[in-house]
Each structure stands twice: as structure tokens, then as C-alpha cells.
Amino acid sequence: MAKKYSSLLLFFLLLNSLPNSDASPEYSRPPPRPAIFIGPTRSESDPEQVHISLVGKDHMRVTWITSHKHEKSIVEYGTSPGNYDKSSMTGERMSYRYFFYNSGEIHHITIGPLGPNTTYYYRCGGNGPEFSFKTPPSTFPIEFAIVGDLGQTEWTASTLKHIGAKDYDVLLLPGDLSYADTQQPLWDSFGRLVEPYASKRPWMVTHGNHEIETFPIIYRHGFKAYNSRWLMPYQESGSTSNLYYSFDVAGCHVIMLGSYVDFDAQSDQYMWLQADLAKVDRVVTPWIFVLVHVPWYNSNLAHKGEGESMRKSMEELLYNARVDVVFAGHVHAYERFTRVYDNKADPCGPIYLTIGDGGNREGLAMIFENPSPSISMFREASFGHGRLKVHNETHAHWSWHRNNESNNTFMADELWLKSFASSKSCLPHEKFQEMKTHIKDEL
Ligand SMILES: *[C@@H]1O[C@H](CO)[C@@H](O)[C@H](O)[C@H]1NC(C)=O
Ligand SMILES: *[C@@H]1O[C@H](CO)[C@@H](O)[C@H](O)[C@H]1NC(C)=O
Ligand SMILES: *[C@@H]1O[C@H](CO)[C@@H](O)[C@H](O)[C@H]1NC(C)=O
Ligand SMILES: *[C@@H]1O[C@H](CO)[C@@H](O)[C@H](O)[C@H]1NC(C)=O
Ligand SMILES: [Fe+2]
Numbered sequence: 414m415a416k417k418y419s420s421l422l423l424f425f426l427l428l429n430s431l432p433n434s435d436a437s438p439e440y441s442r443p444p445p446r447p448a449i450f451i452g453p454t455r456s457e458s459d460p461e462q463v464h465i466s467l468v469g470k471d472h473m474r475v476t477w478i479t480s481h482k483h484e485k486s487i488v489e490y491g492t493s494p495g496n497y498d499k500s501s502m503t504g505e506r507m508s509y510r511y512f513f514y515n516s517g518e519i520h521h522i523t524i525g526p527l528g529p530n531t532t533y534y535y536r537c538g539g540n541g542p543e544f545s546f547k548t549p550p551s552t553f554p555i556e557f558a559i560v561g562d563l564g565q566t567e568w569t570a571s572t573l574k575h576i577g578a579k580d581y582d583v584l585l586l587p588g589d590l591s592y593a594d595t596q597q598p599l600w601d602s603f604g605r606l607v608e609p610y611a612s613k614r615p616w617m618v619t620h621g622n623h624e625i626e627t628f629p630i631i632y633r634h635g636f637k638a639y640n641s642r643w644l645m646p647y648q649e650s651g652s653t654s655n656l657y658y659s660f661d662v663a664g665c666h667v668i669m670l671g672s673y674v675d676f677d678a679q680s681d682q683y684m685w686l687q688a689d690l691a692k693v694d695r696v697v698t699p700w701i702f703v704l705v706h707v708p709w710y711n712s713n714l715a716h717k718g719e720g721e722s723m724r725k726s727m728e729e730l731l732y733n734a735r736v737d738v739v740f741a742g743h744v745h746a747y748e749r750f751t752r753v754y755d756n757k758a759d760p761c762g763p764i765y766l767t768i769g770d771g772g773n774r775e776g777l778a779m780i781f782e783n784p785s786p787s788i789s790m791f792r793e794a795s796f797g798h799g800r801l802k803v804h805n806e807t808h809a810h811w812s813w814h815r816n817n818e819s820n821n822t823f824m825a826d827e828l829w830l831k832s833f834a835s836s837k838s839c840l841p842h843e844k845f846q847e848m849k850t851h852i853k854d855e856l
Contacts, residue, residue, distance in 0.1 A: 588624065
């Protein structure tokens with residue numbers, strides 16, 4: 414049931430006529446592709462739009478939608494197909510209204526405790542198809558697939574195919590999921606598009622501007638669809654908002670920040686971030702990764718300077734704590750910076766990566782600032798996804814895979830990373846130690 418939008422196609426064609434300033438010279442970029450809309454494919458009583466997300470150290474949240482209100486909120490599961498020796502009804506269900514749109518019943522059920530690195534077979538609501546997922550390992554190595562600004566075009570489908578073609582443990586998404594932009598049926602279409610991937614591996618997401626969906630007076634706070642459909646384990650990390658949270662997986666502490674929630678020094682998000690960083694035990698989780706939608710470093714002309722106020726507010730916290738990498742989306746291109754602090758190369762600062770090139774309908778952000786700033790190491794406007802394989806407590810490998818039908822293993826950019834936890838020259842800043850002591854005293 415794929416409808417094609419000719420106006421969008423025209424839009425892409427126009428975009429494609431812009432100059433391609435920074436692609437590697439040997440790469441000829443394939444032509445743009447149209448939007449996809451996927452309507453319901455199952456019977457009305459069957460669960461659809463199934464996706465999973467991590468909760469705590471050994472639980473998984475299973476989320477699905479039914480069109481009927483009275484369907485049961487139960488997940489049956491086990492380690493062999495068709496043999497469900499366990500079940501859970503722990504969780505919540507919700508639905509929401511947006512103008513004339515009424516969502517289906519959204520079920521969020523948490524299952525576990527689950528074994529690490531184990532395949533489970535499961536069924537939602539007592540009927541419908543069987544799904545399966547693999548839990549992440551509890552120790553290194555672990556591999557993340559990372560992609561932002563996904564949308565739902567044929568480029569999105571291509572990106573997802575590339576992601577699915579090689580195994581990984583957890584998908585991280587730094588904002589801008591469906592590009593529904595208030596057209597609620599597009600949230601359902603997105604749920605169906607990603608289900609084959611998001612039902613198999615946990616998808617951990619944070620929000621971008623396309624999730625906001627505010628409307629004066631009626632929907633002042635926004636994020637109605639996002640918060641209902643993409644519930645993340647915020648309470649488990651002491652956050653009071655689904656719009657920022659953190660979690661641990663196999664020796665990595667992952668922090669999801671919110672670009673569109675208050676971030677000044679008096680804000681809840683800032684206080685939470687401070688406390689969250691203070692709690693990290695670098696022996697248990699030697700690596701710290703941060704995801705945020707709007708990049709703090711960006712040499713593309715698109716969205717230039719938009720992350721500046723958040724950077725000014727929070728960069729020092731991340732720097733002092735020795736965060737290893739900061740991933741962002743928003744800009745529809747790939748860019749890798751060197752280790753940076755306060756706009757200068759700094760061996761104790763995080764690596765900054767922009768990976769907002771998942772395949773959305775707005776097309777690529779083609780034009781970069783010229784000449785390239787010295788802290789920008791690689792930049793290219795092509796669709797693709799990233800992979801972060803954390804080999805052990807000291808070494809991780811980053812690679813960027815631009816969409817390329819003929820070769821799934823091709824890496825357009827790559828880099829070996831050494832953790833700060835194993836570094837003798839970049840111990841956490843003394844201001845961080847003081848902050849940590851101060852926060853512990855308050856507890
Ligand atoms: C996870 O399981 C696979 C095969 O089942 C194995 O090759 C891999 O080493 C395991 N990973 C960890 C971290 O235990
Ligand atoms: C960590 O992994 C890297 C890359 O595979 C390897 O060279 C290094 O020896 C490993 N270190 C330890 C302590 O296992
Ligand atoms: C894939 O990438 C390789 C390396 O850049 C290139 O030689 C090949 O032509 C590309 N294939 C397609 C279909 O773009
Ligand atoms: C894919 O790319 C990798 C790395 O560039 C190369 O080693 C391999 O031969 C390529 N495979 C195909 C089928 O082109
Ligand atoms: Fe965005």
C-alpha cells in the first residue's frame with residue numbers, strides 16, 4: 414500500500430539541483446526518492462507497530478497498537494518459537510486525541526528479567542503474529558546502530574535495509590522520527606515501516622523538532638504523539654520527563670538529552686544531567702555517550718548556530734565529566750569533529766558527530782561552510798547510518814555507512830576511539846569531582 418506523493422518528488426528534484434559541495438569526489442550520489450505511506454496490513458484485532466525498548470538492566474518494554482480499545486495488554490514470551498512459558502501484564506496503556514484524530518490503544522508492557530544476549534520469541538495481546546528479539550549482551554563487545562532524522566521515504570527504507578543487513582545490539586536515534594508533523598496517520602505509517610527492525614532490537618530514541626507538534630492554546634505542551642508512542646525508561650534514570658533520560662547497557666552509559674526542553678542552569682534537565690553524571694561509575698560503565706538532536710558543533714549552513722545556547726549551558730558539564738562522544742541529528746548530512754571543547758580542539762573533550770542523514774523527506778543539507786573549520790574532520794551530505802562497536806573498556810570503533818545498494822560493508826568514514834576511563838592524561842576535571850562530592854552530600 415505505498416502511495417507516492419508527486420509534489421514531494423518535485424521538491425526532491427528541486428533540491429537535487431543545488432550544488433553538491435562536499436561529497437568525496439569518487440562518489441556519484443544516486444537520485445532522490447519519494448515518500449512512503451504504509452496503511453494497515455493486519456486484521457483490526459491484531460497488534461501492529463510493535464517496537465521494543467530497554468528498561469533497567471534486564472527488562473524490555475514491548476509497545477504495540479490495536480485499533481480496538483478492548484484488546485488485552487499481555488505479552489507472552491519464551492526462548493523457543495511458539496512456546497511461551499512466561500507472560501506479563503505489567504505496564505500501562507494509553508490513547509490520545511489530536512484534533513479529529515483518535516489514536517488506537519497504545520500498549521506498553523514490560524517483560525523480564527531476561528537473560529543477556531538471548532533470543533526471545535513473543536506475541537502481543539494474545540493473538541496475531543509471533544515476533545522475536547535479541548537482548549543486548551551484558552558485557553563487551555556491544556554494537557550500536559545510530560541514525561537520526563529518519564522520516565519515511567524510500568531513502569528511509571534503504572537506510573533501514575542497510576541497518577538490518579548487518580547485526581547490531583541496540584539502535585540509538587537522536588531525534589526526528591516520523592516527520593508526521595501533526596498529520597497523525599503518518600505516525601501510524603512510521604510505526605509500520607520500522608516494525609520489522611524495531612520489534613527485533615531495542616530502539617532508544619530522543620526527540621527532535623518534528624516531534625514537538627504544539628498548537629496554540631489547545632496543545633501548548635506538545636509531544637503528545639511522541640510521548641504516547643515512544644515511551645522511554647525516564648523514571649528508571651530519575652528523570653521526570655520522557656524528553657530526557659539515561660540508561661546503562663553493557664559497560665556504556667547513554668544519556669539522551671532534549672533540545673526542546675529547558676536546559677539553562679536552573680532547569681530540571683540541567684539539574685538532572687548534573688546528578689546523572691555524578692552517579693556514573695566509570696568502573697561499571699567506562700564509556701559515556703550523549704545524544705542530542707540539535708548539534709552543538711556544525712559547519713553545515715543548515716541550522717547553523719541553533720545549538721549554541723544549549724552548548725553554552727551544558728558543554729562544560731559534559732567536558733568536565735569526560736564524556737566520550739556526543740551524537741546529534743537535525744542537520745541532514747554527516748559530519749565528524751575532532752575532540753573539542755569551547756570551539757577549540759582539546760584532547761580531553763568529546764568527539765562530536767552529526768548523523769542526521771537517515772532519509773527524511775526534506776532531503777539533504779548540501780552546503781557546508783567554506784573553508785572547513787579546522788576542528789571538522791570529515792563532512793559529506795549523503796544519506797546513511799553509523800555504527801559504534803564498543804570492543805572493550807578501552808577501544809571502540811566508529812564507522813559511517815552511506816547508503817549504497819551494492820555494498821553493505823563499505824565505510825565512508827571510520828575512526829578508532831580510546832575511552833577516557835582508560836586515559837591517564839584526561840582524568841575527570843577537579844570541578845567535576847567537587848560537583849560529585851557536593852551532590853553525594855545532598856543525597
Ligand atoms: C552473544 O552471542 C553470540 C552468539 O550467540 C556470540 O557469538 C557472542 O560472543 C555473544 N556476545 C557476548 C558479549 O556474550
Ligand atoms: C580492546 O580491543 C582492542 C581492539 O579490538 C584491542 O586491540 C585491545 O587489545 C583490547 N584491549 C583489551 C584490554 O582487551
Ligand atoms: C557503492 O560505493 C562504492 C565505493 O564508493 C562505489 O564504487 C559503487 O559504485 C557504489 N555503488 C552504488 C550503487 O552507488
Ligand atoms: C565491500 O567493501 C569492502 C570495504 O570497502 C570491500 O572489502 C569488499 O570487497 C566490498 N564488497 C563488494 C561485494 O563489493
Ligand atoms: Fe530536526
